[in-house]
Amino acid sequence: MKKNKLFIVSNKKNCKLIPTIITFQKKCFKIGWNAKEQMFQDPVNTISSIKRLIGFSLKKINKKYPMLPYIMKENSENQIVFITSFGEISISFIIQEILKYLLKKTKKLNAHLISGAVITVPAYFNNIQKNEIRKAAKIINLKILRLLNEPTAAAIAYGLEKKQKGIFCVYDLGGGTFDVSILKISKGIFEVLSTNGHNSLGxxxxxxxxxxxxxxxxxxxxxxxxxxxxxxxxxxxxxxxxxxxxxxxxxxxxxxxxxxxxxxxxxxIIPLIQKTIKILKSALIDANIYKKNIDEIILVGGSTYIPLVQKTIEKFFSKKTLSSIDPTEVVVRGASLHAYFLKNQKNNKQKNSVLLLDVLPISIGIELMGGIMEKMILKNTVLPIESKKIFTNFKKNQTGFCINIFQGEKKYVKDCQLLKKFKIKNLPKKNPGEIKILIIFQVDVDGLLHVVIKNNELKIQKKIKIDTIYNNNYTTIIDIQR
Known part of the structure; x- marks a missing residue:
């Protein structure tokens, strides 16, 4: 944003899009259009659609994408690494280098230091995937002002730039992921009513x-x-x-x-488009909104240029979609506007108030006996949110217990994403029900989970780090005596 006007950084050929593709050679690597040229010549060392691979184990990736040409393995933390001419490369490294590449491009046109960034992510990214983005930014000293869901960013673009209001459906079909959000926009308030999606559909x-x-x-x-x-x-x-x-x-x-x-x-492609319609229907149900009550439909992502996609959406809603902002630009325009607002708000320069009420895309819960998933915070709950649960000893002289945290919508934890395992040990020996441990689940505005363990009588207050280990079978030990 310069002098209240928004512009998108472009390359020498006036192209605003940069492919998130990276190609590795023995002593260097290239990113963007130069890397895309190597996709055919060197597919093993040229990695694309990295967003699809974030947060998944090697077993899941091989099952989902058996034809990938890359040579991959898991490191000691169960994270994916690519075996390339340049060496062993982690997904985190690729994210870091793409962010550094964007920073370098931006700094060439703007001599001012970049104080922070709004980074957009698929709305249906889980806690591990969002943490991976945040970790990569932290390593390169890039301050994240906000992790913003892509459909929400698109709605901000229309709400702030085009001054539109009402109930919006944002249909976001990109190259690797699909998201849909239902939002209500009025007088500077952006309220996400529901979100849904699929991280491997595009x-x-x-x-x-x-x-x-x-x-x-x-x-x-x-x-x-x-x-x-x-x-x-x-x-x-x-x-x-x-x-x-x-x-x-x-x-x-x-x-x-x-x-x-x-x-x-x-x-x-009809079966895949119908799959997006099924997800869209679920989002409408979650938002308690009938399709006839949707005022506007925003299309996001390059895949929405496909005529059958547009026709299917317009037929479903019986109305035309918005097209005044390019679907490939609308997310970045919304992110830029939000970053500009956050900066001015911090500096007390913001005249008009903007309130963004986003929601948790995927439920968070704990494992019960029999492997049942008990949801602590339901999907589409407005953020930030805090939920508390008291755990107690159920046996005489019980000195500890395990708590496993999952994210997902299924009945059983085996069908959900494991976020963290932790074990409380060395509790004093008491009769059943005499020890009460308070577990506080906190989800911030970016949708990231934080866990606090408290017991005033035992003078316990510990924070649990929810890290980015993909196949998170490591158990954190909370020793009460320490």
Whole structure:
């Protein structure tokens, strides 16, 4: 923001988008458009769609994306590392370097020091995924003013820049993730009523469907190499973009001509689009809003350029979508406006008040006997929020107990994401029910969980660190005697 006007940093070719792609060589690495050029030549060392891999174990990634060409393993903390020409590279390192790259680009145009940043994340990111972003920023000394959900940022752009108000549905279909949020905007108040989504649903999946379709059409008896499959995914992306403007297209692959038309493409992607509609319906139910009461629909993300996506949404709501802000720019515009507001608010320069009421995207709970998930804080609860639960000894002379914290909506913890295991030990020996430990679950405005353990009689007050270990089987020991 300069002189109350917003502009987006662009490169020499006046392109505002920077692909989050990184390619590694023996002594250096490249990010952005230069890296994208290497996707075909060196797919093993060129990593894209990193946002999809944050917070998942190697086992889950191999199951979800069996055709990835990367060489991966897990380190001592069960985090994913890529084996590249440059060395062993963690996901955190890639996030850090992308953030540093953006900082460098921005500083070239703005000599002022960057005092902080609003970083947008998918609304359906869980605690571990958000923590991974925060940790990466902290390592490079980038102060996070706010972790802002992408659909909320889009709504801010329309609410502040276009001065619109009412009940909004934000449909955010990008390359790797899908989010939907229902918001109420009025007189500077942005109230998120509900949010829902899927962290592995987006344009990348459309590319995979096209690639698999082409493989079936190819007259070859062998399996494609990693290089060939990566090239095919690049061709699939071109087909997807081409069919967003034209009725038919063709490619030459392995010396074979493959024809592809708009009808073929629609048949492939209809199941995925219907999946987004199912998630959208859940968000409306959670918000207690009928679709007829939605005043405006905001489309976010490059995948919303696909005609069938637009037609399906407009048919579902029986109204046109908003299009005055580019879907690929709307999130960054909202984030910029929010950062500008936060800075001016801190410096007491803000004239008009803006109140942002966001919600917890995924429920947080604890494990009960039988592996049942007891939800402590329900999804779509307004943030910040605090929930308390008293744990007591149920056996005579019991000296400790375990507490396992999960995030998810399923009935059993085996189907939810483990956030933390901790064990309280060395409690004084008492009769059943005589020891009462207060556990306080606190979720801040960024949706990050903090846990406090208290007992006034035993003079206990300890904070539990919720870290970013992906496959979090490590148990933190809370020794009461220390």
């Amino acid at each position: 344009g990348d999946d459309f590319d995979i469907l096209i690639a698999n379709y082409i493989i079936k059409k190819l007259k070859i008896s062998r399996k494609l190499t990693d290089y060939e499959y990566k090239q095919l995914l690049i061709e699939a992306e071109k087909i997807k973009i081409d069919l967003s403007k034209n009725k038919k297209t063709k490619i030459v692959f392995l010396n074979q001509i493959i024809n592809f038309n708009y009808h073929n493409f629609n048949l492939l």
